[in-house]
Amino acid sequence: MNVVSRPTRRATRLDQPYERSRSVRDSYDPERFGRISEKVARYIGSWAFIAWMTAAIATWVLINTVGPTAWRIDVFPFIFLTLMLSLQASYAAPLILLAQNRQSDRDRVQYQEDRLRTERLLADSDYLARELAALRLALGEIATRDYIRGELRDVVADLCEQIEALKAASEPADRDHTTEH
DSSP: OOOOOOOOOOOOOTTSOOOOSOOSSOOOOHHHHHHHHHHHHHHHTSHHHHHHHHHHHHHHHHHHHHSOGGGOSSOTTOHHHHHHHHHHHHHHHHHHHHHHHHHHHHHHHHHHHHHHHHHHHHHHHHHHHHHHHHHHHHHHHSOOHHHHHHHHHHHHHHHHHHHHHHHHHHHHHHHHHHHHO
16 A cells, blocks of 8 residues: 655744744845845946936926926926936935945955955965075075085196196106116
């Protein structure tokens, strides 16, 4: 007999916090909202937005001043246009500030990473400077090729002088020895 297991509901345990399956509020993702606010702030700060906003305001003013009377919904003081621009500014300012805060957070993280990288580079360069100094001291105690060549030249020169002196000393003895025979 095949028994199909049904997904069982997890039993509530006293040693674990109670999981709420439903909430009155929806979950809020600050990263998603931040990305959206950055996109909006980037668009609001573009020339395209300025051009569209200028065209919309110019159209609004033209329709409400020289357009047909039936189309005029906001006459000269343009109260409704002022209200709409105020609403747009009241939403744009916090979005721009949020985007600036996120950028400053990214800049702060980048600054910390740069500072750590610089500290590592300084530590590495200090280590290399100490190693170079140690090598220079060690090389000062080691005979270099030029030093050995110079010493060998001096020894060869001394040997040549001694050989010449021995030859010079042995020639009169050879002459005396040959004259005796």
